[in-house]
Structures are given as C-alpha cells and as structure tokens.
Amino acid sequence: MSDLAIRENSLGRLASVIRNIPSATLAVLPDTAKLLFRGRPAAVDVAGRAFGVAMPQEACRFSARGGRTAYWCGPDEWLLQAGGEASAALFASLDAALAGQSYSLVDVSHRSDAITLSGPEAAYILNHGCPLDLSLQTFPVGMCTRTIFGKATIMLSRPAPELFHIDVWRSFASYVWQLLEEACGEFA
Amino acid sequence: MLLIPCPHCGPRAELEFSYGGEAHIARPVDPASIDDDSWVTFLYERSNPRGVHAERWRHLHGCGRFFNVLRDTVSDTIAASYPAGQPRPALSPDGKGTKR
Numbered sequence A: 001m002s003d004l005a006i007r008e009n010s011l012g013r014l015a016s017v018i019r020n021i022p023s024a025t026l027a028v029l030p031d032t033a034k035l036l037f038r039g040r041p042a043a044v045d046v047a048g049r050a051f052g053v054a055m056p057q058e059a060c061r062f063s064a065r066g067g068r069t070a071y072w073c074g075p076d077e078w079l080l081q082a083g084g085e086a087s088a089a090l091f092a093s094l095d096a097a098l099a100g101q102s103y104s105l106v107d108v109s110h111r112s113d114a115i116t117l118s119g120p121e122a123a124y125i126l127n128h129g130c131p132l133d134l135s136l137q138t139f140p141v142g143m144c145t146r147t148i149f150g151k152a153t154i155m156l157s158r159p160a161p162e163l164f165h166i167d168v169w170r171s172f173a174s175y176v177w178q179l180l181e182e183a184c185g186e187f188a
Numbered sequence B: 001m002l003l004i005p006c007p008h009c010g011p012r013a014e015l016e017f018s019y020g021g022e023a024h025i026a027r028p029v030d031p032a033s034i035d036d037d038s039w040v041t042f043l044y045e046r047s048n049p050r051g052v053h054a055e056r057w058r059h060l061h062g063c064g065r066f067f068n069v070l071r072d073t074v075s076d077t078i079a080a081s082y083p084a085g086q087p088r089p090a091l092s093p094d095g096k097g098t099k100r
C-alpha cells in the first residue's frame, strides 16, 4: 500500500517562478529522510552512535556529518535528517540499534518541506516575520530552533553566516514561501 | 510584548509561548474520594494575586516544554523561570530576582 503514497514537494510550482535576487535568494531544498527521536540519556547515546552523529546536548544547536544532521528540538527531542537516503531503511537501522531502550522514533519525512534563504540580507528578510535576534552573536552558525515566521511555526537553522534553512510543515510551506518572497521584493 | 525566559532556550518573544494558568496546582490523586467542595477548589479557585504570581507557560513554538515563571501582575516583571516539577524559588527582598 505504501507504494501508492506519492511524495510531491509542496513548493515545486511556486519555486519555478522565483525571481533571482542576489541579496536574498530563496530556493527549495531537495526532499530528505527526517525522523523525530525522543528518549532518555541512555537511548540518546545509542541513537547517536547508530545515526553516526551525536545528538547535540547544548540547547538550540545542530551537528552534521556527511549528509546527516541532528537538530536539537527540545531537552529530550531531536530531528534526524539524512539527505538522499530512504527514510524506511534509516528508520529500520535506528530501530534495530535501539532495541531494549525506552524511546520514541517517528518518520516525519513527509510532514515538512525545506527552504534555503541566502545572501547578505537573509537575516533582515527573516525578521519580517520572525521576532528572533538573528545577529551572529545571538544566533551563531550551528544554531537551530523552532520559532515563528508570520503565523507559522518553522524550524530555523543557520549552517553559514549568510545562509538559513527553514523547515516548515507542508500546509504552511506556500504561505511561508510567499511571505518571504514578498519581503525579498524590496531588493528586486 | 513580554520577553519570556525559557529555561531551555533563553529569552524569547511572548508570541512563541502559550499561557497555562497558575502553577503548582496539584490534581487530587483520587478525585472520587474527595467531596464536591474540594473538587471545586481544585477546578476553579485560584490565588489571583496583586503582585508575584507563579504561572505555567509552554514554549509552544520552540522547545515545546511547559515551565513555570514568577511574574509580577502589576509591573509584568519576570523574576524567575524554572523547569516544571521544581519548587517555587524564593524571591530576593527587592522582588526582582531569586534568592541566591
């Protein structure tokens, strides 16, 4: 039955008409495998070893190795992302490694789509709908957090000084994209 | 807008949070064994102080956790925030922070 579920990025059509604005450029990230993991410290260690990236213990930080990234979401909650991998295989490998532990592992690959916003004005554009201080002192490279953009919850992370990743639930994705695009219009 | 210090994520704008009412109100362990007055007290009676109020907040658009805050209902000053399950901290004499 699962063969019938066709994954289609909710932003495909919107992204095909994007204007090129170098000071703040929007792009759609390719679909990735995403698992939400929750567990106690013993299970967290096991999950980190099995995933190949240790779960960050510091609040609001992510760590990456190869194509895999572990995002801190809460004190016992992490988002595990693996680019170019099949989520079912990743799920099965972690599930097997965690046998006997108390934990929760949920495949959320189809829940959200991801956007990049890059360029020298990226932080300024984000602040059109996000109340965070996005200076490099308070939101350094390597930071991630759930926050608000307009009326939508987003997972915001900063892999480079002028690059932000926005992970947003599918039903909010077009809203977030269009609000960002409207803000970018200032520099068009 | 309030700037609310989440014990996990640090200070964040109020719109990332949802309010959860007065803190430290324990649900009766066995509701069937208590009388109606006690149940009414648990359900409806709140301290409603003019001054420092211990209240629950949830960092809904953030780490998702419930935690407690000591907020002055007159000045909106937040003197402390602490994880759910911890006892209410004592305030310093000036009321602007907790005793160290």
Ligand SMILES: [Zn+2]
Binding pocket: B006, B007, B008, B009, B010, B059, B062, B063, B064, B065
């Ligand atoms: Zn938080």
